[in-house]
Amino acid sequence: xxxxxxxxxxxxxxxxxxxxxxxxxxxxxxxxxxxxxxxxxxxxxxxxxxxxxxxxxxxxxxxxxxxxxxxxxxxxxxxxxxxxxxxxxxxxxxxxxxxxxxxxxxxxxxxxxxxxxxxxxxxxxxxxxxxxxxxxxxxxxxxxxxxxxxxxxxxxxxxxxxxxxxxxxxxxxxxxxxxxxxxxxxxxxxxxxxxxxxxxxxxxxxxxxxxxxxxxxxxxxxxxxxxxxxxxxxxxxxxxxxxxxxxx
Numbered sequence: 001x002x003x004x005x006x007x008x009x010x011x012x013x014x015x016x017x018x019x020x021x022x023x024x025x026x027x028x029x030x031x032x033x034x035x036x037x038x039x040x041x042x043x044x045x046x047x048x049x050x051x052x053x054x055x056x057x058x059x060x061x062x063x064x065x066x067x068x069x070x071x072x073x074x075x076x077x078x079x080x081x082x083x084x085x086x087x088x089x090x091x092x093x094x095x096x097x098x099x100x101x102x103x104x105x106x107x108x109x110x111x112x113x114x115x116x117x118x119x120x121x122x123x124x125x126x127x128x129x130x131x132x133x134x135x136x137x138x139x140x141x142x143x144x145x146x147x148x149x150x151x152x153x154x155x156x157x158x159x160x161x162x163x164x165x166x167x168x169x170x171x172x173x174x175x176x177x178x179x180x181x182x183x184x185x186x187x188x189x190x191x192x193x194x195x196x197x198x199x200x201x202x203x204x205x206x207x208x209x210x211x212x213x214x215x216x217x218x219x220x221x222x223x224x225x226x227x228x229x230x231x232x233x234x235x236x237x238x239x240x241x242x243x244x245x246x247x248x
Contacts, residue, residue, distance in 0.1 A: 020093065020182065021237035027089035028233025034082040035230070037075035042159070045072030055149035056142065059130045066127070073123050080116040083109070087169075094176040101172045109169035112162045119158035126151035160202045167198030170226065177229065187232055190225040197222025 049069060051057040062069045087109045095102040129136065129148040136144060170191045177188030201219030 023089065023093045024183075024233050024237040027086065027093050028230055028235075028237070030082060030086045030089055031230045032234055034079050034086055037079040037082075041072040041075035041079065045069065045075075046156075050152060055145040058152065059145040059148055062127070062130055062148075069123070069127060073120055073127075076116060076120050076123075080113055083116075084113060090173065094173075094180060097176050097180045101176050105169055105172040105176065108165055108172065112165040112169070115158065115162040115165070119155055119162065122151045122155035122158060126155070157206070160205045163198045163202035167195040167202065170195035170198070183229070183232065187229040190228055194223050194226035197225065 045068060049058065049061040049065060051061065087106050091102050091106050094105070126148040129144045129151070132141070132144055139147075174188040174191030174195065177183045177191060178185045179188075197219045200222070201216050204215040204219075
């Protein structure tokens with residue numbers, strides 16, 4: 001028969017692991033929710049409206065679908081804001097594994113946030129030029145379209161800068177996962193692989209733009225390695241029993 005002492009100890013153990021499981025699922029859910037506006041603003045909207053190398057066609061598309069373009073701008077602000085809470089939730093989950101690495105993860109991750117926010121101004125500037133306010137009447141439409149295209153290209157390069165930190169923060173995150181004992185090590189390895197993907201795509205596009213498109217395909221495959229941990233956190237959370245004891 002189980003003694004009252006054993007029962008109390010078991011109960012305390014179960015209560016001790018539940019906050020970790022809940023914290024993991026909250027972090028995973030926020031991570032997943034962040035991806036929805038990110039995909040919409042960074043993939044769907046540009047592919048729907050921007051015609052590479054054709055400023056006139058791009059400007060006409062945006063004028064015809066201005067609300068879609070504006071929705072993309074708002075979506076960027078939303079996912080940048082949600083990312084702050086993702087970082088906060090992950091820090092709460094992993095700070096007990098290694099506080100120094102957790103702090104590094106937070107620092108590197110949050111550096112990208114102001115870059116994302118400031119980067120939105122490039123889209124606002126492009127939209128202002130395309131709408132042709134009265135004070136811009138000294139310019140011809142073709143000139144305004146060309147200038148707007150410049151700002152859209154700046155916006156794209158701005159994400160290249162932000163992706164440097166999108167890659168760097170995944171390295172301490174991956175190491176924390178590998179050391180945690182309550183999340184499979186392979187997910188930490190995949191995070192590091194994704195980090196290399198972000199860095200490769202960003203640095204090559206900044207250092208040698210002609211090769212950027214060549215490398216971006218392979219880099220996107222690597223960055224997809226970030227997705228499995230989102231699925232794990234949402235569905236599983238954290239194991240009730242550590243996979244193995246964390247490093248002291």
